[in-house]
Amino acid sequence: MYSEKVMQHFKNPANWGKIENPDGVGKVGNPVCGDVMYIYIKVENNIIKDVKFETFGCVAAIATSSMATELIIGKTVEEALKITNKAVAEALDGLPPVKMHCSLLAEEGIKAAIEDYMKKQKP
Amino acid sequence: MYSEKVMQHFKNPANWGKIENPDGVGKVGNPVCGDVMYIYIKVENNIIKDVKFETFGCVAAIATSSMATELIIGKTVEEALKITNKAVAEALDGLPPVKMHCSLLAEEGIKAAIEDYMKKQKP
């Protein structure tokens, strides 16, 4: 059902946890299943220096959370905004069709966190 | 499906064949399946001295033909008329329900042969 890579990320997820005093926080819920993801980012010179997630969700949700955080770390804010759920799923060697929606959590979480960061930047 | 006894009578039927110059002949057909039985009798002093059958029919038809002829041989005409298909079937340790109708051939064959005999007796 799940690819090896999904299982690896699920069992040993990267970047889970919380950042104290983050520069941006995204809190998103999945409308399909009700699952929830929080994402915290630390930004320096427009570059994402640190990212952490907390996820209440299925295996796919956790694996995509992990993969998505790995994909954006070290990227500029603009680059990070371009990450799509499809890209995350592909990086995980795909997801079962019924589980594609789970990867939306990660995409939207990142977007929400960056939005939050940008809002805070405005004077 | 068939009892041992049915199979015995089917494989080694008693009294099959023809009687030359019989005292009575019954030719009956089974309305249910279209099968046919001929029965020939020889009567002396009101007693059935000899009987033979020819049957185009299933295993049950042949076994009941055989059993029925055994049952009436040596009997008076009146006694022979009392033989029912149920009695024949019972003497064979029963027949499968769908095959009960087959035993009617024998009962009716005997009746027809005796009727034929009686008709010939009338002046």
Next chain:
Amino acid sequence: MINNIIYLDNNATTPLDERVLAAMMPYLSERYGNPSSIYSFSQKIKMEIEDARDKVKDIINADEKDKLIFTGGGSESDNLAIKGIAFANMNKGKHIITSSIEHHAVLNTCKYLEKFHGFEITYLPVDEGGIIDIDFLNKSIREDTILITVMYANNETGVIQPIEDIGSIAREKGVVFHTDAVQVAGKLTIDVKKLNVDLLTMSAHKFYGPKGVGALYVKKGTKIHPLIHGGGHEMGLRAGTENTAGIIGLSHAFELSYENIEQEQLREKKMRDRLEKEILNKIPDVIVNGNKDKRLPNTLNVIFKYVEGESILMLLDSEGICVSSGSACTSGSLEPSHVLLAMGRPHELAHGSIRFSFGRFNKEEDVDKVVKVLPGIVKRMRDMSPFGRGKDEFWKT
């Protein structure tokens, strides 16, 4: 069993008992005849099928004239019962009563009749413990009600329904009554006379028999249409060359299950109860689902608050422990358990249940192993979750 897995998913399916396989083997090799053929090679097989049928009928206390139809499984039996009664009696009415916690084989069959064949369905609610509302049933019966179908015990929670009471009501009102006893057959004694049921479903692979064979008990005189038309097999109620090995396997497995049923019930209950106690002791924020007094002795359904069921299931899997989250055939789907929702659990909780179901081949050590790894797994997933003690209060119970 040869695997070194800890199999705690016996409500999903059970291992085929070696003794059952041994009984099946002749029918998978030299006794290959088609039971409908009339030569002796086949007629002997036919007789053995009839013996197998009689054995099962005896165990459930069926009348000699009642029918027991062998089918291709529990789902087919449910469909045969419900569609068979519905189509054969639609001139009398098109109203069916079922419950909101049925297996999908019942639920989706009812929904199909509702959507495409003009039937009206009433879905009985259940209480927090998962037991159907008898008053509601009483009030729901109408002039045009032609069938009541309520499961004997629920596959997810193990909760046992008041079938005898439902049976008396149905009989009194003259409504045909079917029960899906898939989770009860082989686990509790069944007496169709006492239960007042007209139709009862069972499935061999839930009692250490083979997959792909089931049975439907049909009380004599019940007007029913076949689901599978064709040759005159199974008293004209289920066409198709008989699955001889499967039928012999079902019958033998059923018999074996009742050989020392009380002892086995106690043995499994003991393991189940210990697991329950240990979980409640070692893990905070746990909810046990289902009325504890009316539960199959082998089933434990728990919610670990703040985490999803699938994650726990998969981490248990990496430890070689097989359990389920929701019912097997709905996993892969996204909906939370309709059974837990019907019991009033909020959506997020319903999504997070784990079912442990014990069976003949479990041992006390299996409990030990689960108790050893489960607290850590739950803690790990909770740490990863944004909710829980000292975190956001996302829901309240």
Next chain:
Amino acid sequence: MINNIIYLDNNATTPLDERVLAAMMPYLSERYGNPSSIYSFSQKIKMEIEDARDKVKDIINADEKDKLIFTGGGSESDNLAIKGIAFANMNKGKHIITSSIEHHAVLNTCKYLEKFHGFEITYLPVDEGGIIDIDFLNKSIREDTILITVMYANNETGVIQPIEDIGSIAREKGVVFHTDAVQVAGKLTIDVKKLNVDLLTMSAHKFYGPKGVGALYVKKGTKIHPLIHGGGHEMGLRAGTENTAGIIGLSHAFELSYENIEQEQLREKKMRDRLEKEILNKIPDVIVNGNKDKRLPNTLNVIFKYVEGESILMLLDSEGICVSSGSACTSGSLEPSHVLLAMGRPHELAHGSIRFSFGRFNKEEDVDKVVKVLPGIVKRMRDMSPFGRGKDEFWKT
């Protein structure tokens, strides 16, 4: 095979090939998981089922997106095809075309729809050789025709129907086309694309696979309702825990059948033709049924005039020879073969047919044995019959 019977009833059922049984065994022992469960133990089994499905699809040249549904046998596949199409498309029309020589799984399903669900059925006639009337078919198609269902080869006579032609007509007129290929699967190569069929039925126990498992090919885009509702198994088209051993067995058996199919066809044809020749040489008043140019290579159906089939069958049985009279599932019934009646045989002749059907495990010696005993048996029964040469002239042919 272990029995010392001579089994010449391979159209009724076939022995399970030992190689197939070997492939099934793991699923009857340690690999007992429910394929719908999501832990790895079960997911591996699920993948093997999908491989099994792909293998069968490849052999019949199905498209990747076409469906192959595993069912509980040929009869279920036929019912699923016919009722599934009928109920899903009844808004478009309620007219179905079939033939008068179908297996009862098709015939009785059509009759059921006719009697209880308001469908109208056209039964295509056949010629003396048992081949359906294509012109009649052409003329029978109406605006409201939603399904044509004609068997690929007849089980009693082995006569092969012009499926490709029917398929083109159906496609041209936009009517869904189903064929019951139970007697062809494993005997002749099947190419669903070339045949223009939308649905095709097969049954494992006819090609040395297990009893109680079949398949239905469904072309992509075909609108069809399930017959068995429930969980989402088999792409939502057939609920029920998968008969894992059965499915693996079907697929493996199907594969094996095509390994050297041409050679096997020739081998069986040689035996069949020799038996036919010997019978015609040694026994007077014999009629061979079915168009000789359009016949399965393994099937021989003959009438011995003046005697009934059952008696011959039973005397052959005492010699350890298994053959059939009429189709297996109608024996026990009284009706003469509907297939022979449709071919214009009078009632008494139709009652008297014997079918010899060869298979993988037959040898030339089997023919010798039959040829040795059959003439005596026929003579004996004819002597006992009131008809025949020099006796009453009961019928003429």
